[in-house]
Amino acid sequence: MQQSFITSACSPTTPFPLNNLPYGIFSRNSTVDSTPAVCVAIGDHVLDLSSLSSLFPQIFTGPHLPAPTAHSVFSTPSLNAFLALGKPAWLEARAALQDALSISPQRCPDLKNATAEQHAELLPLHQHVTMHLPAEIRDYTDFYSSKQHATNVGTMFRGPENALPPNWLHMPIAYHGRASSVVKSGTAIRRPCGQLRPDPASPPSFGPCRLLDFELEMAALIGGPANQLGDRVRVEHAGDRVFGFTLMNDWSARDIQKWEYVPLGPFGAKNFATTISPWVVTLEALEPFRKPPQEQVPQILDYLKAGPDVRGHCTYDIHLEVLLQTEAKETPSKICTSNFCNLYWTVAQQLAHHSVTGCNMQPGDLVASGTISGTESSSFGSMLELSWKGSKKIELVNSKAAEKRTFLQDGDTVYLRGEAKGDGFVVGFGECSGQILPAFG
Amino acid sequence: MQQSFITSACSPTTPFPLNNLPYGIFSRNSTVDSTPAVCVAIGDHVLDLSSLSSLFPQIFTGPHLPAPTAHSVFSTPSLNAFLALGKPAWLEARAALQDALSISPQRCPDLKNATAEQHAELLPLHQHVTMHLPAEIRDYTDFYSSKQHATNVGTMFRGPENALPPNWLHMPIAYHGRASSVVKSGTAIRRPCGQLRPDPASPPSFGPCRLLDFELEMAALIGGPANQLGDRVRVEHAGDRVFGFTLMNDWSARDIQKWEYVPLGPFGAKNFATTISPWVVTLEALEPFRKPPQEQVPQILDYLKAGPDVRGHCTYDIHLEVLLQTEAKETPSKICTSNFCNLYWTVAQQLAHHSVTGCNMQPGDLVASGTISGTESSSFGSMLELSWKGSKKIELVNSKAAEKRTFLQDGDTVYLRGEAKGDGFVVGFGECSGQILPAFG
Ligand SMILES: [Ca+2]
Numbered sequence: 078m079q080q081s082f083i084t085s086a087c088s089p090t091t092p093f094p095l096n097n098l099p100y101g102i103f104s105r106n107s108t109v110d111s112t113p114a115v116c117v118a119i120g121d122h123v124l125d126l127s128s129l130s131s132l133f134p135q136i137f138t139g140p141h142l143p144a145p146t147a148h149s150v151f152s153t154p155s156l157n158a159f160l161a162l163g164k165p166a167w168l169e170a171r172a173a174l175q176d177a178l179s180i181s182p183q184r185c186p187d188l189k190n191a192t193a194e195q196h197a198e199l200l201p202l203h204q205h206v207t208m209h210l211p212a213e214i215r216d217y218t219d220f221y222s223s224k225q226h227a228t229n230v231g232t233m234f235r236g237p238e239n240a241l242p243p244n245w246l247h248m249p250i251a252y253h254g255r256a257s258s259v260v261k262s263g264t265a266i267r268r269p270c271g272q273l274r275p276d277p278a279s280p281p282s283f284g285p286c287r288l289l290d291f292e293l294e295m296a297a298l299i300g301g302p303a304n305q306l307g308d309r310v311r312v313e314h315a316g317d318r319v320f321g322f323t324l325m326n327d328w329s330a331r332d333i334q335k336w337e338y339v340p341l342g343p344f345g346a347k348n349f350a351t352t353i354s355p356w357v358v359t360l361e362a363l364e365p366f367r368k369p370p371q372e373q374v375p376q377i378l379d380y381l382k383a384g385p386d387v388r389g390h391c392t393y394d395i396h397l398e399v400l401l402q403t404e405a406k407e408t409p410s411k412i413c414t415s416n417f418c419n420l421y422w423t424v425a426q427q428l429a430h431h432s433v434t435g436c437n438m439q440p441g442d443l444v445a446s447g448t449i450s451g452t453e454s455s456s457f458g459s460m461l462e463l464s465w466k467g468s469k470k471i472e473l474v475n476s477k478a479a480e481k482r483t484f485l486q487d488g489d490t491v492y493l494r495g496e497a498k499g500d501g502f503v504v505g506f507g508e509c510s511g512q513i514l515p516a517f518g
Numbered sequence: 519m520q521q522s523f524i525t526s527a528c529s530p531t532t533p534f535p536l537n538n539l540p541y542g543i544f545s546r547n548s549t550v551d552s553t554p555a556v557c558v559a560i561g562d563h564v565l566d567l568s569s570l571s572s573l574f575p576q577i578f579t580g581p582h583l584p585a586p587t588a589h590s591v592f593s594t595p596s597l598n599a600f601l602a603l604g605k606p607a608w609l610e611a612r613a614a615l616q617d618a619l620s621i622s623p624q625r626c627p628d629l630k631n632a633t634a635e636q637h638a639e640l641l642p643l644h645q646h647v648t649m650h651l652p653a654e655i656r657d658y659t660d661f662y663s664s665k666q667h668a669t670n671v672g673t674m675f676r677g678p679e680n681a682l683p684p685n686w687l688h689m690p691i692a693y694h695g696r697a698s699s700v701v702k703s704g705t706a707i708r709r710p711c712g713q714l715r716p717d718p719a720s721p722p723s724f725g726p727c728r729l730l731d732f733e734l735e736m737a738a739l740i741g742g743p744a745n746q747l748g749d750r751v752r753v754e755h756a757g758d759r760v761f762g763f764t765l766m767n768d769w770s771a772r773d774i775q776k777w778e779y780v781p782l783g784p785f786g787a788k789n790f791a792t793t794i795s796p797w798v799v800t801l802e803a804l805e806p807f808r809k810p811p812q813e814q815v816p817q818i819l820d821y822l823k824a825g826p827d828v829r830g831h832c833t834y835d836i837h838l839e840v841l842l843q844t845e846a847k848e849t850p851s852k853i854c855t856s857n858f859c860n861l862y863w864t865v866a867q868q869l870a871h872h873s874v875t876g877c878n879m880q881p882g883d884l885v886a887s888g889t890i891s892g893t894e895s896s897s898f899g900s901m902l903e904l905s906w907k908g909s910k911k912i913e914l915v916n917s918k919a920a921e922k923r924t925f926l927q928d929g930d931t932v933y934l935r936g937e938a939k940g941d942g943f944v945v946g947f948g949e950c951s952g953q954i955l956p957a958f959g
Pocket residue numbers: 219292294327447448
């Protein structure tokens with residue numbers, strides 16, 4: 078664990094030690110009309126990078142992120158301007174902040190030596206700030222990169238012999254999603270209404286979704302200068318375009334999806350809401366948790382092949398959990414335990430494939446993993462899989478009312494949590510949650 | 519025809535009479551660093567609305583678009599701010615501009631009476647300006663609303679008995695597309711590379727698309743305040759969210775599409791480029807060309823039903839053409855003649871369906887019609903249909919070289935054109951074109 082002069086950042090259980098330093102957008106609860114700006118999380122505090130770069134410009138000395146640039150990109154209500162600068166600036170910012178926050182700064186002790194008043198101003202507590210969506214999402218894409226998830230869904234809908242679509246092992250398949258409805262953690266989710274056709278022998282009807290679900294995912298936030306339209310991002314450079322990851326819940330209306338999705342893919346069943354966590358954990362913070370990708374058989378095409386050291390061509394040992402809190406319960410019940418390592422395609426491969434036809438990838442794009450299911454039934458990342466299409470009840474432990482679920486009910490709150498465990502420290506993602514509101518009548 | 523003091527706007531053949539007044543974003547070729555701003559087309563000229571609202575603020579007097587607001591929204595490099603104001607402001611702008619440009623202004627003669635120098639400044643010729651993308655596209659959605667197109671594609675790929683997907687007559691089906699690759703007319707289109715699997719018995723290969731196609735479409739540009747996430751836009755109000763229409767070419771890589779699209783829909787086969795025309799023709803300009811929607815059988819669900827007077831619940835008599843110019847030819851050959859009336863679902867129904875699950879529709883969203891094919895084979899809106907999957911050659915008339923085509927070749931330029939024919943006048947859309955560049959090696 079890297080030691081910080083901020084005591085709470087040195088706890089072995091804080092999700093935000095100096096090793097992490099995830100980025101987010103915050104505003105102060107105390108100040109009327111506090112303009113959102115960029116911060117990093119450090120222990121129990123957030124560090125206000127807009128004020129920091131104004132008060133101590135000497136912290137930002139590098140060629141890619143000189144102080145005026147730092148102050149300009151950190152004083153906006155989204156990460157987009159910082160994302161656009163690209164990897165050299167991200168690395169400089171991390172080095173500068175890790176030094177300034179360390180217990181013995183080598184380059185710039187000014188933050189450590191600041192007055193108590195300055196500390197209070199620069200380092201508000203988490204409970205005194207409100208977190209916002211970390212970026213203005215440009216385009217949002219959802220991959221389908223867990224082999225077990227694709228196998229589960231395929232088995233349920235097409236039978237075990239045709240479980241994986243024929244293209245699945247040859248390319249990371251994906252669909253374009255709806256960017257406008259990507260919302261921050263804590264946003265209440267209205268149960269959608271739409272067309273349902275539970276009985277194919279009867280005409281479709283209109284009404285509230287009855288099979289409302291979550292999907293446990295993680296999403297990469299893309300940065301760096303956009304590739305020109307017509308050019309592609311090669312797999313060996315794709316990782317340079319990945320700033321970091323958030324948790325993501327791709328809320329899904331299974332009954333609406335079933336009736337609408339052939340032949341153009343999911344649409345209204347997905348576009349009503351997608352929740353992401355407020356903190357973007359950088360690829361640098363995840364590097365210690367890097368693992369080799371899953372073995373890919375059959376042989377993949379050259380444009381998807383990369384060496385073992387290519388940035389982002391890997392998986393990460395990130396523990397993931399889903400908890401469900403019903404209105405009758407005081408504490409949430411864990412209903413799924415999974416891991417980012419359950420993804421078959423790497424983020425470098427996803428970006429290489431996404432752009433291979435010439436699609437321009439822009440700062441602020443959100444590229445999601447797809448539902449992350451493992452092989453154990455307790456690791457399935459959706460209620461569709463956990464309840465096996467509603468055929469078995471999911472037990473909610475520690476529920477006084479001995480409640481069970483197949484799909485989500487009104488009032489239920491879903492929490493996604495993620496953390497990577499280092500030697501004596503934890504790299505956490507914060508929370509990704511949302512409560513289901515009843516459908517409009 | 520409404521008479522303007524601008525002579526060229528009174529020609530019976532100009533696409534831009536006073537009846538039209540389409541909006542676009544222009545910059546001056548003469549001025550170094552001319553900042554793009556909002557204009558309308560009028561005859562051979564464009565009217566600079568940024569300068570107009572500064573020089574003659576008295577033209578903009580209404581409660582929804584007072585002069586300072588007008589100047590602010592017209593001095594930005596996209597229509598988004600104007601779109602966000604909504605229909606009351608759009609109607610005021612149209613009334614003010616139609617008066618100011620008329621041959622006998624009733625409310626404000628100042629533009630007509632301006633000096634020659636002022637006219638030259640405010641009304642540059644089309645050839646002295648460069649047109650830009652009319653809006654910063656937020657989310658882009660592509661519907662599939664021509665019954666004949668869906669039937670043609672279904673017949674080719676699934677046989678005549680299962681031509682239309684089971685959901686097709688019950689809802690306007692659609693997929694989310696890629697917003698970042700929506701480009702302005704004239705942008706060269708790089709032939710995409712990607713995964714192909716022409717022979718299902720052999721493994722997929724990587725290479726340039728061999729079945730490159732256009733799709734003749736029109737796209738609605740959305741405005742008005744965004745509906746809250748979780749709310750829907752009802753069919754009777756949906757038309758208030760439609761600012762106007764552009765022509766759109768949804769470039770498509772048929773071989774890439776065929777291998778990738780099951781089960782998540784088209785992805786890389788579409789996300790490399792989508793071209794729209796520079797001029798947005800407003801719903802008001804199209805009102806004289808309004809026609810009742812096609813009969814919809816079987817009965818549709820209530821949320822899609824609307825009365826005959828509902829804005830946007832209609833079709834429009836807009837003649838559409840596709841022309842193909844090869845490198846060997848001097849003039850383009852017409853290869854398709856279609857009409858907007860070939861759409862089965864109305865734009866009001868498309869928006870009602872798009873938002874029915876609670877999707878928030880934002881100013882700057884682009885909502886495309888899908889390929890507009892009629893019943894005649896000469897009206898099919900893609901080469902896939904015109905060549906019937908490549909099984910018959912498309913003759914290029916007036917070609918010295920007696921050229922034929924099944925799909926697009928490098929160097930080919932595709933032009934989409936659209937016009938509505940009034941009594942002694944024409945409402946035109948300008949051009950939507952793009953030339954195919956060879957794939958990168
Ligand atoms: Ca998903």
